[in-house]
Amino acid sequence: MPENGDITFHTRKWVRPEDLNANGTLFGGSLLRWIDEEAAIYAIVQLGNGRAVTKYMSEINFVSSAQQGDLIEMGLTATHFGRTSLTMRAEVRNMFTRRSILTIDKLVFVNLGEDGQPAPHGYTEITYERDRVPRQHLEG
Numbered sequence: 850m851p852e853n854g855d856i857t858f859h860t861r862k863w864v865r866p867e868d869l870n871a872n873g874t875l876f877g878g879s880l881l882r883w884i885d886e887e888a889a890i891y892a893i894v895q896l897g898n899g900r901a902v903t904k905y906m907s908e909i910n911f912v913s914s915a916q917q918g919d920l921i922e923m924g925l926t927a928t929h930f931g932r933t934s935l936t937m938r939a940e941v942r943n944m945f946t947r948r949s950i951l952t953i954d955k956l957v958f959v960n961l962g963e964d965g966q967p968a969p970h971g972y973t974e975i976t977y978e979r980d981r982v983p984r985q986h987l988e989g
């Protein structure tokens with residue numbers, strides 16, 4: 850059952866020494882790299898296209914810090930299917946306390962055609978399956 854305003858939390862990360870900043874807390878750049886990758890995978894599954902690129906990120910709110918050894922989880926949900934774009938909302942939180950660590954209200958990815966230009970994706974709703982992924986990526 851979806852929770853927290855329909856955000857589904859997918860990937861969990863363990864905060865390691867190499868992810869820390871000079872204050873000994875989680876480096877914001879690591880967090881953004883993880884969330885961008887997570888959003889790219891989410892967009893690829895929703896749009897069924899490996900050619901989806903980050904277009905826009907709204908304000909990023911670093912709500913609270915994470916410490917070495919914390920387990921965190923990253924959540925995303927699609928909030929708008931445009932003609933060629935997909936808008937998502939993101940949240941990162943502590944896995945056990947559920948304290949929010951980061952929120953991004955709008956993360957926009959654009960679906961590209963083979964020519965590298967924006968292309969209509971034709972979708973209007975979230976899928977919770979793998980039904981949009983081309984068959985060759987599903988065959989082992």
Ligand SMILES: CCCCCCCCCCCCCCCC(=O)SCCNC(=O)CCNC(=O)[C@H](O)C(C)(C)COP(=O)(O)OP(=O)(O)OC[C@H]1O[C@@H](n2cnc3c(N)ncnc32)[C@H](O)[C@@H]1OP(=O)(O)O
Pocket residue numbers: 885889893894897898899900901902903904905930931932933934935957959965966967981982983986
């Ligand atoms: C299937 C299974 C395969 C699996 C196997 C593959 C695995 C393979 C993994 C690879 C994973 C890659 C992960 C990539 C994640 C990166 O890191 S991508 C790199 C960073 N991003 C970039 O380099 C993009 C650079 N920007 C561009 O190239 C151009 O801006 C773009 C994206 C082509 C768009 O061009 P544009 O002229 O802005 O296009 P335009 O038609 O005006 O707008 C397109 C859409 O964006 C919206 N938009 C434009 N500007 C804005 C804005 N400021 N704010 C909000 N929305 C906006 C428009 O409203 C429009 O949306 P729709 O109304 O059509 O829905």
